[in-house]
Structure formats: structure tokens, C-alpha cells
Amino acid sequence: DAKTTQPNSMESNEEEPVHLPCNHSTISGTDYIHWYRQLPSQGPEYVIHGLTSNVNNRMASLAIAEDRKSSTLILHRATLRDAAVYYCILRDASYNQGGKLIFGQGTELSVKP
């Protein structure tokens, strides 16, 4: 699986936007970019995913660089409940490994009131 690199930690203020970066310079053409987050003492939850175009959903937006070697998860207005570890994961489109996810270290986001 292609490797991703994320900052270990980031801080944000409540109700301000947060941009969480992820580098994936060895991404292949069939890799989707997935983001999951893990709140304390819980299992991870799906946030968003994309291939080439920017994506929006009710939780967040995903901005993907034109060369696909990096991406940014955008939380438009951080709340205290967004404090979590955010994982950027590459997953092959063919799901030929049955959908297993290989987690990196992720970014621990703290949100200050």
C-alpha cells in the first residue's frame, strides 16, 4: 500500500476552519484517497473519500491536488466534537484486498473553545 504522511498534531479554534494536509507522493492511478477519524475510545468513522475531483459531504470537504500527490481535508467550522485523530489512507479502487485499510499515524486534532 502506498504510504501517506501527515503532521502528528494540529490545533484549531472552535468555529474556525481547519485544513488537515496529507502527502501521498507514491499514489498510483487507481488509489482512492480516504479519510477516517477516531474519537477517543471509539472505533474509526468514515469521513470522506475521493479520486481526482474535490469532494464535499455533510462532514467535510476534500481538496485533491492536480497531481494527486497531496490532499487536504477541510472542516469548515470546527467544533469541540471534531477533536479526534484523522487518518488519511490510500485504498486501491479494485478492492482486490477485500477493502482492508492500512492506518498510518494520523493527525491528532485538538480544538480550543
Next chain:
Amino acid sequence: GAVVSQHPSRVICKSGTSVKIECRSLDFQATTMFWYRQFPKQSLMLMATSNEGSKATYEQGVEKDKFLINHASLTLSTLTVTSAHPEDSSFYICSASPGGQPQHFGDGTRLSIL
């Protein structure tokens, strides 16, 4: 939406005990489920792929005789930690997906071996 349930959420037991953890897909069928382990302040580590009706596939370094996986139905996979010791204390998490969709994770089982 798709829900994955784990049971128990927490278990404390004596060294040498075998512990069974259940993972259920509540509103979909899953031919494949995944088991992860997470130590404090660390990321999730994939342990094995549970395959309905066949043997599990273990990741390198994971002892298959230590961590027994059974996937006897399309909605249930079990992980049994045999003869557990304090070093097996960890947060165990399962996941499953309703066919091509993103993975859905259980809330995890915190295992403490005294």
C-alpha cells in the same frame, strides 16, 4: 446507515484466560470482516481478515493459534484471544463493509489482562 456492533465493550480477566470478542454487522451481510488492534497512543494495526466460510488471513507477525478467528455466518465474526497474558491487553476493533462501500467500524473492545 450500516452499523457494526462489537461485544463486549470492555473485559477484564486473569492471565491464562481465553477471551472471545464478537463482531456483528447489524443491517448488512459481510463476507469479509477485519480485526485490528490498537495500543495506547498508537495507530490501528491490522491483525487479520476474517472470511465467511473459510480460514482467516493473518497479517505477518500475528500468531494464528493465539488469535483464533471464526466467521461462521454472514453477520458474525469472532476473535478469541487464547491464554491471554498482560501483553495482550489492548483495544481490539473490527470493521466490515456492505459491499464496496467505506468500512464501518465497531466501537471496540478494551481488553485488560491482570
